[in-house]
Amino acid sequence: MKLKIAIQGIKGSNHHQVAKEYFGDDIDLVECMSFDNLVDRLLDGTADKGVMAIENSIAGSIIPNYALVYHNNLHIIGEHYLNIHHNLMVLNGCEIKDIEEVRSHPMALLQCKDFFRDYPHIKLVEDVDTAETAKSIHEHGWSTIGAIAPEVAADLYDLNILAREIQTIKNNATRFIIVKTKNKELPKNEINKASLRFVTSHKRGSLAAVLNVMSDCYLNLTKIQSLPIIETPWKYAFFVDVTFEEYEHFDKAKSLLHIMAEDFKILGEYKNARI
Numbered sequence: 001m002k003l004k005i006a007i008q009g010i011k012g013s014n015h016h017q018v019a020k021e022y023f024g025d026d027i028d029l030v031e032c033m034s035f036d037n038l039v040d041r042l043l044d045g046t047a048d049k050g051v052m053a054i055e056n057s058i059a060g061s062i063i064p065n066y067a068l069v070y071h072n073n074l075h076i077i078g079e080h081y082l083n084i085h086h087n088l089m090v091l092n093g094c095e096i097k098d099i100e101e102v103r104s105h106p107m108a109l110l111q112c113k114d115f116f117r118d119y120p121h122i123k124l125v126e127d128v129d130t131a132e133t134a135k136s137i138h139e140h141g142w143s144t145i146g147a148i149a150p151e152v153a154a155d156l157y158d159l160n161i162l163a164r165e166i167q168t169i170k171n172n173a174t175r176f177i178i179v180k181t182k183n184k185e186l187p188k189n190e191i192n193k194a195s196l197r198f199v200t201s202h203k204r205g206s207l208a209a210v211l212n213v214m215s216d217c218y219l220n221l222t223k224i225q226s227l228p229i230i231e232t233p234w235k236y237a238f239f240v241d242v243t244f245e246e247y248e249h250f251d252k253a254k255s256l257l258h259i260m261a262e263d264f265k266i267l268g269e270y271k272n273a274r275i
Helices: 013-024 035-043 064-070 106-111 130-140 151-158 206-216 247-260
Strands: 003-008 027-032 049-056 076-085 087-090 103-106 123-126 146-147 159-164 173-180 192-197 220-228 235-242 260-271
Touching: 003 013, 003 035, 013 027, 013 173, 035 049, 035 064, 035 103, 035 123, 035 151, 049 064, 064 235, 064 260, 087 130, 087 151, 103 106, 103 130, 123 220, 130 146, 130 151, 130 220, 130 260, 146 151, 151 159, 173 192, 173 260, 192 247, 206 220, 206 235, 206 247, 247 260
Parallel strands: 003 027, 003 049, 076 260, 103 123, 103 146
Antiparallel strands: 049 173, 076 173, 087 146, 087 159, 192 235, 192 260, 220 235
């Protein structure tokens, strides 16, 4: 049976591209209009695995997704980096002077705002997905609306690309995580990266002590992100990514961190996609 892969968005989106690159073409897509909906499809068994954006090299972390992974007991089983290419696309025959508004995902709009300073007549409107607007333009024949989307969306929905690579910073990449409801899939000798979540006390040096343990166990800290604990005002959880050469080093660190940190949880053990 084909794997059922949940993505945020529809065919032609960046999540769709990641699903194809990570799993291949022989998959069934489960299109979800929000990350919450994606998680629901995993929990109810509609999807086997999910693709979820977690951080962008320009805009930073997608903080709510950290909370979604933790609170729904999802497991990170892999990661994938995608170079992002934003293109302005419209109905065939339309020109940029005809466009009154451009719609796309908020992150895409943010990454392309400098381009539109030269076109003050164009209103930027947030939409749920990059490819969703492209599909709607095709279906409804909107001649005054443009979309910011990957090139594949123009091919899928028969649109014309007016301007390519309109993102402000050309070296623009997004990290995606692969999630499921069950734990790791790889043998220990193939695992060299992990995502962790923990809480520290308010005592002076408590976070530094945890980070020192990681260093002493030969773990390389590649990401740290704090997130407020809603139930406890002014207390924060830390989400951390670490890489390592030997699983035994990580195993030792785990045993120490379980003692030193509060609410220590392993969100995933997987293969480093940057190697």
